[in-house]
Amino acid sequence: MSIEINTKDGQVTITNDVIATIAGGTAVECYGIVGMASKSQIRDGIAEILRKENYSRGIIVRQEDDKLHIDMYIIVSYGTKISEVASNVQSQVKYTLNKSLGLNIDSVNIYIQGVRVAKD
Secondary structure (H helix, E strand, O other), X not given: OEEEEEEOOEEEEEEHHHHHHHHHHHHHOOOOEEEEXXXXXXXXXXXXXXXXXXXXXXXXXXXXXXXXXXXXXXXXXXXXXXXXXXXXXXXXXHHHHHHHHOOOEEEEEEEEEEEEOOOO
16 A cells, blocks of 8 residues: 655655655664564564564554554563653654654554563
8 A cells, every 4th residue: 555645746655665664764763672573473473683674574554544553563672661662662753754754643553572682
């Protein structure tokens, strides 16, 4: 699926993959995030950290009644306050998508799939 925006100069189409990639890139820049987890491996109980080019795999973009909902599967760093990290990711993703694409996101749902201990 995609979002179509009509402007005075023509039509702009934004795919869900673009939205997911921008959201994933924004999320991993937030403090306390180790990486994104693959949403396809969640059924198996395996939380694997995805490489940079796979950010969109840990994100589901849903459109319901002209509203956008984003589900993010993340892995957090051990010792961080999970509620604060999740709140920070939600606000940063909403802000970035609004400023870069002009989209109003209705909800950003965070699913913590794992906690990683930092290697010294």
